[in-house]
Amino acid sequence: MNESGRVNKTREAPSGRKAGKAIKAYRNEAFLNGRDARSIRILSEYHEPASRFSQYDIDDTIVFMGSARTLSRETAQERLDRARETGRSIERATIDLEMSRYYEAARTLAYRFTEWSKQLNSDKHRFVVCTGGGPGIMEAANRGASEAKGLNVGLTISIPVEEFDNRYVTRELSFHFHYFFMRKFWFAYLAKAVLVFPGGFGTLDELGELLTLLQTGKMRKHLPIVLFGKEYWNEVINFDAFAKYGMIDPEDINLMLQTDSIEEAYEHVTQHLEKYALDEKGARL
Numbered sequence: 644m645n646e647s648g649r650v651n652k653t654r655e656a657p658s659g660r661k662a663g664k665a666i667k668a669y670r671n672e673a674f675l676n677g678r679d680a681r682s683i684r685i686l687s688e689y690h691e692p693a694s695r696f697s698q699y700d701i702d703d704t705i706v707f708m709g710s711a712r713t714l715s716r717e718t719a720q721e722r723l724d725r726a727r728e729t730g731r732s733i734e735r736a737t738i739d740l741e742m743s744r745y746y747e748a749a750r751t752l753a754y755r756f757t758e759w760s761k762q763l764n765s766d767k768h769r770f771v772v773c774t775g776g777g778p779g780i781m782e783a784a785n786r787g788a789s790e791a792k793g794l795n796v797g798l799t800i801s802i803p804v805e806e807f808d809n810r811y812v813t814r815e816l817s818f819h820f821h822y823f824f825m826r827k828f829w830f831a832y833l834a835k836a837v838l839v840f841p842g843g844f845g846t847l848d849e850l851g852e853l854l855t856l857l858q859t860g861k862m863r864k865h866l867p868i869v870l871f872g873k874e875y876w877n878e879v880i881n882f883d884a885f886a887k888y889g890m891i892d893p894e895d896i897n898l899m900l901q902t903d904s905i906e907e908a909y910e911h912v913t914q915h916l917e918k919y920a921l922d923e924k925g926a927r928l
Contacts, residue, residue, distance in 0.1 A: 684821065684822075685822060685825060688820055688821065688822055688825040688826075689825065689828070692818050692829055695815065695816065695818075696833070699768060699794065699815065699816065700766070700767045700768050701767070701768045701771050701794070701796070701816070701833070702767050702768075702769065702833070703769060703770055703771070703833050703834070703835040703920065704770065704771050704772070704773035704796060704833040704834055704835065705753075705756050705760075705770050705771070705772055705773065705834070705835065705836045705837075705838070705912065706773045706774070706830055706834045706836070706837045706838070707749055707752075707753060707772065707773070707774045707780060707781065707783075707784035707837075707838050707840070708774075708775070708780070708830075708837065708838070708839045708840065708842060708846050708849050708850065709745065709749065709779060709780025709781070709839065709840030709841060709842045709846055710779045710780055710840070710841055710842040710843055710846060711775075711777045711778045711779040711780070711781060711804075711807075711845075712778075712779050712843075713742055713743065713745055713746045713779040713780050713783070713840070713841070714739050714740075714742070714743050714746060714779075715743060715746050715747070715750075715783070716740070716743040716744070716746065716747050718743075719736070719739045719740040719742075719743040720740060720743075722736045722739060722740075723736040723737060723739070723740050742841065745780065745783075745840045745841055745871065745872055746779070746780060746782075746783040747783070748840070748871060748905055749780050749783035749784045749787065749838070749840055749871075750783040750784065750786050750787040750790075751787060751905055752784075752787065752838065752905055752908060752909060753772045753783070753784040753785070753786070753787030753788045753791075753795075754787035754788065754790055754791045755787075755791075755905075755909055756770065756772060756788075756909070756912070756913075757771075757772055757787065757788040757791035757792075757793035757795070758791050758793075759913055760793070761791070761793055763921070768794050770835060770836070770916060770920075771788075771793070771794050771795060771796055771816075772784050772785065772787070772788035772793065772795040772796070773795065773796035773797075773798065773830070773833065773834070774795070774796070774797055774798070774812075775797070775798055775799065775800065775826075775845075776796075776797025776798055776799035776807070776808055776809060776812050776817060776818070777797075777799060777804075777807045777808065777809060778807070778809055780840045780841075780842065781797070781809060782809035782811060785797060785809055785811035785812050786809075786811040788811070789811040789813075794813045794816060795811070795812060795813050795816065796812070796813070796816045796817075796818070797809065797812030797813075797816065797817045797818065798818050798820060798826050798829055798830065799817070799818065799819050799820065800819075800820050800821075800823060800826050801819065801820065801821050827849060827852060830849065831852070831853060831856065831862065834853075834866060835864070835866065835916055835920050836866065836867045836868075836869075836912045836915065836916060837853060837866065837867070837868045837869070838868075838869045838871055838908060838912070839868065839869065839870050839871065840871050840872060841871075841872045841875040841876070841879075847880075850868075850870075853866070853868060854868070854895075854898055854899070857898050858891070858895055858898065864919075865915065865919040865920070867900065867911060867912055867915040867916075868898060868899045868900070869899070869900050869901075869902060869908045869911060869912065870899050870900065870901045870902070871902060871903070871908060872903065873901045873902065873903050874903070876901060877901075882896050882899075883896070
């Protein structure tokens with residue numbers, strides 16, 4: 644009631660805002676973060692990356708997958724030295740040093756692919772190194788591409804791990820996803836080659852999805868997949884057993900190249916890209 648004794652007609656909206664002050668739907672954070680806007684959030688994780696990839700003329704990528712736990716040789720050696728001094732966790736540190744060879748291999752290959760792609764006669768950024776943006780093998784590949792002074796992509800995911808992003812990802816091409824399936828879409832959609840280094844459940848998930856897409860014909864492009872680290876992969880997965888028990892056709896094993904050789908991996912991927920992904924002028928087919 645006001646000073647004249649009349650009732651004040653200003654009403655309170657259910658949200659606590661005064662009537663007539665409703666915000667626009669696309670500014671309503673409570674709605675956008677709620678269940679009913681899930682489809683909008685999913686589409687955002689398609690359209691926003693697509694916009695940035697277009698802005699930076701990126702049509703295709705070489706994807707590196709592998710464990711976030713793999714250490715660089717330098718870091719692994721330091722940890723082993725400390726373990727020997729304290730007498731603790733020597734076995735674990737010794738294995739970490741052995742596995743660091745995969746970090747260095749990913750770093751070298753990413754460097755070489757980036758140098759190779761920069762020499763192509765194209766007005767686009769071709770075959771850009773792309774990773775999950777985290778530490779370990781992902782960091783190694785982003786690092787190698789950065790050391791070759793090339794653009795590189797990081798597709799990180801929101802998980803409860805501190806300091807997941809690595810510092811070598813090109814700032815403008817660092818993406819952060821909520822939905823695993825949208826992140827995996829961008830891995831698969833732009834990829835023209837995939838290198839899979841030793842990894843855990845996440846790496847197996849990504850590898851399995853790519854192999855399924857190729858096996859079923861849902862992915863029709865030529866996509867060389869390199870499993871780097873024969874000893875590791877043959878111990879973790881018995882691919883021949885899949886064929887032995889009739890779970891896959893024997894020729895499905897040929898969807899992957901298994902190797903321990905940096906040179907073989909490099910030649911396999913670049914020759915495949917030159918044959919299937921380039922025309923005579925270096926343009927995309």
